[in-house]
Amino acid sequence: MTFDALLLLDMLLAAMMLMLAVAALHSHSLRQGIILFIVFGLVTALAWARLRAPDVALAEAAIGSGVAGALLLAALRDRKPRKQKTPMARPAWQVLTVTYLVIGLALTASWAFLDAQANHAGPRLGAMVQAELANSGVANPVTAVLLNFRAYDTLLELAVLLAALLGVLALGPERTAPRAAGPVVTHLVAWLTPLLIVTAGYLLWVGAHAPGGAFQAGALLAAAGIVVRLSGNPHTGLPSGVWIRMLAVAGCGVFMFVGLASMSGGANLLQYPADWAGTLILLIEIFATLAIAASLVLVYLGGRPESWSSGGKNARA
Amino acid sequence: MLGIVLAALGLQAAILQQDAIRRILAINVLGVGVFLVFIATAYQGADAPPDAVPHALVLTGIVVAVAATALALALQRRMESSDVDADDE
Numbered sequence: 351m352t353f354d355a356l357l358l359l360d361m362l363l364a365a366m367m368l369m370l371a372v373a374a375l376h377s378h379s380l381r382q383g384i385i386l387f388i389v390f391g392l393v394t395a396l397a398w399a400r401l402r403a404p405d406v407a408l409a410e411a412a413i414g415s416g417v418a419g420a421l422l423l424a425a426l427r428d429r430k431p432r433k434q435k436t437p438m439a440r441p442a443w444q445v446l447t448v449t450y451l452v453i454g455l456a457l458t459a460s461w462a463f464l465d466a467q468a469n470h471a472g473p474r475l476g477a478m479v480q481a482e483l484a485n486s487g488v489a490n491p492v493t494a495v496l497l498n499f500r501a502y503d504t505l506l507e508l509a510v511l512l513a514a515l516l517g518v519l520a521l522g523p524e525r526t527a528p529r530a531a532g533p534v535v536t537h538l539v540a541w542l543t544p545l546l547i548v549t550a551g552y553l554l555w556v557g558a559h560a561p562g563g564a565f566q567a568g569a570l571l572a573a574a575g576i577v578v579r580l581s582g583n584p585h586t587g588l589p590s591g592v593w594i595r596m597l598a599v600a601g602c603g604v605f606m607f608v609g610l611a612s613m614s615g616g617a618n619l620l621q622y623p624a625d626w627a628g629t630l631i632l633l634i635e636i637f638a639t640l641a642i643a644a645s646l647v648l649v650y651l652g653g654r655p656e657s658w659s660s661g662g663k664n665a666r667a
Numbered sequence: 668m669l670g671i672v673l674a675a676l677g678l679q680a681a682i683l684q685q686d687a688i689r690r691i692l693a694i695n696v697l698g699v700g701v702f703l704v705f706i707a708t709a710y711q712g713a714d715a716p717p718d719a720v721p722h723a724l725v726l727t728g729i730v731v732a733v734a735a736t737a738l739a740l741a742l743q744r745r746m747e748s749s750d751v752d753a754d755d756e
Contacts, residue, residue: 375689390699403717406725479718495720511734514734514735514737
């Protein structure tokens with residue numbers, strides 16, 4: 351009985367995801383499309399939860415749908431209303447060719463996927479992770495993979511985020527701040543911001559043994575910054591001048607430092623000493639959270655913030 | 668399965684759309700489709716613990732995707748502002 355109800359829920363989720371994706375991609379108004387995309391992200395988070403991937407669900411809700419949605423909406427707002435280049439409709443043969451090619455590709459991929467599932471089930475890494483979990487210093491397998499077994503990947507991921515941030519910063523000054531919001535919103539934000547910060551701290555701490563971790567916490571912290579910004583407050587809780595740069599590279603920097611320090615003890619890069627693993631992971635996660643939050647807020651500002659050079663020698667004339 | 672369908676939808680839209688923001692949105696849908704395939708391979712029934720490695724991969728993927736989206740949107744903003752400048756002159 352419950353099984354049937356759950357199956358129904360799954361079917362409903364799948365149908366909703368499909369419909370929302372189509373609607374988001376092909377809606378007439380772009381604003382509508384973006385809002386539908388945010389809803390799509392939240393429904394996707396539910397689907398992750400059903401597939402027993404709570405870490406991914408949290409990240410999807412906070413980053414994939416929250417931050418990405420905020421970025422898209424901000425980009426839309428920036429658009430100057432300009433003489434509309436009436437988009438020429440694509441010729442039908444182009445649409446048909448691309449559609450058929452994509453369908454062909456999808457069918458091939460489906461076949462490959464099913465074949466791999468059915469005939470080539472190799473040994474799974476998941477079992478190995480479960481077996482080694484006790485040695486990793488944390489009890490949540492996803493955190494263990496991210497920050498211990500495959501810490502390399504996570505270090506590079508922080509580097510990717512840093513590179514994207516540098517790219518955005520190089521492209522120009524920040525976008526203009528939204529005008530000050532009314533008293534209701536301001537009060538709401540005053541309540542919301544501490545709540546977001548506390549939740550971020552909780553997620554960071556709990557990541558060691560339950561779903562959560564640096565990325566989710568960082569995204570929540572960034573959400574706090576973005577909300578403050580949206581309420582019309584020109585600064586976002588970010589420090590100014592040199593400190594903001596220090597914050598942005600803190601994630602990579604501390605990670606590298608720990609990695610190199612473990613090398614000096616005769617181990618490989620990022621091979622933590624077993625007794626210290628839990629502490630070191632927490633240390634890296636704290637700084638990674640701060641760096642992710644700072645990067646996401648900066649990226650949301652969309653360029654060099656005004657406070658960037660305050661006190662620096664290259665202050666604007 | 669649904670993941671592949673979503674990825675295909677996203678790919679088709681990314682190629683066919685003409686508006687930069689719409690293309691970026693389409694690529695995000697494509698990404699979700701790919702993630703769904705990954706997570707589906709990790710799922711091993713309602714009772715067995717799922718495979719943590721694809722989960723970690725997808726987490727990394729989400730963050731990288733949002734970083735790429737941010738960069739793409741910044742480029743798009745720069746492109747449009749330079750378009751306007753060219754029109755004014």
